[in-house]
Amino acid sequence: MTSTRIVRIDHRAWNDAPDHVGASTPVAELEEGKVLYFPELRFALSDAETRLLDPALVDPKRKNISLNATTGKLTGVAVEDERRNAIGALVRRYYETTRHFLDRLLPGYASHLHAPTTSLRLHRIGTWKMSWRKDDTRLHVDAFPSRPVGEQRILRVFNNINPHGDTRQWRVGEAFDTLSARYLPQMPAYRPGVAWLLHKLHVTKSRRSAYDHFMLQLHDRMKADAGYQRDGLQESIEFPPGSTWICFSDQTPHAAMTGQFMLEQTYLLPVSAMAHPERSPQRVLARQVAAAH
Numbered sequence: 001m002t003s004t005r006i007v008r009i010d011h012r013a014w015n016d017a018p019d020h021v022g023a024s025t026p027v028a029e030l031e032e033g034k035v036l037y038f039p040e041l042r043f044a045l046s047d048a049e050t051r052l053l054d055p056a057l058v059d060p061k062r063k064n065i066s067l068n069a070t071t072g073k074l075t076g077v078a079v080e081d082e083r084r085n086a087i088g089a090l091v092r093r094y095y096e097t098t099r100h101f102l103d104r105l106l107p108g109y110a111s112h113l114h115a116p117t118t119s120l121r122l123h124r125i126g127t128w129k130m131s132w133r134k135d136d137t138r139l140h141v142d143a144f145p146s147r148p149v150g151e152q153r154i155l156r157v158f159n160n161i162n163p164h165g166d167t168r169q170w171r172v173g174e175a176f177d178t179l180s181a182r183y184l185p186q187m188p189a190y191r192p193g194v195a196w197l198l199h200k201l202h203v204t205k206s207r208r209s210a211y212d213h214f215m216l217q218l219h220d221r222m223k224a225d226a227g228y229q230r231d232g233l234q235e236s237i238e239f240p241p242g243s244t245w246i247c248f249s250d251q252t253p254h255a256a257m258t259g260q261f262m263l264e265q266t267y268l269l270p271v272s273a274m275a276h277p278e279r280s281p282q283r284v285l286a287r288q289v290a291a292a293h
């Protein structure tokens, strides 16, 4: 089967943009919920950096190491020696590299991308035990219980940095609108009073919007639905070491099945900065909720 949800782009350089991308533009493909896949866009590690690829360097209480590039705060590193600085430098270099690349690939977004968070994932998928809600081997769209996003999109740049040749295997699901339309009838209504209380109690960092409420519901219902996980429209793809892939992870259903060692860069983008805001999960869900009443 040829993939319709994954757009392959043969391009090797971080410091310029590809000449052409499928039949469309990178922004149009992303806003349709597709994955931009660069099989040969490698993020090269030095030998010293490769030695940092060790799960023992992650704080046992955390799933990943992460950098807030705005504040410079690095979290999740288990060691206090010089390896901590080396990890910080590696993660920051990935942030800067993706930032410059996206400025060229997606110039219309460039000045609007914000809240960068970089994550270094050192655990082999499946070895870090967690509840079904946090189990990313189940197809899901990204939505986080304590961090409402409101009018922001979640754009992510992934890179497989495995030094042993292990691919990262993903499943990618259908278009967002058909998915959300199927689950919406089962979802309870949004309750502003509950959202207010959760914020007051510091369960959430800001107040959940109706959108945040429905996205969490969707995230949980997809993950809990064994029939959907097994039989839902999906395709499998293996991302080899040295490859990069980009998607709106709040829109593109995805599951990470196997693999180890990855860098991932998250940016938030205001819905209003999209070329077609009406394609956002925010607007799709709002239309579907309005039509149901």
Ligand code: SIN
Pocket: 121, 136, 168, 249, 254, 255, 256, 262
């Ligand atoms: C996810 O974002 O759901 C997991 C991605 C990955 O670990 O490859």
Ligand code: FE
Pocket: 136, 140, 141, 142, 249, 254
């Ligand atoms: Fe995810």
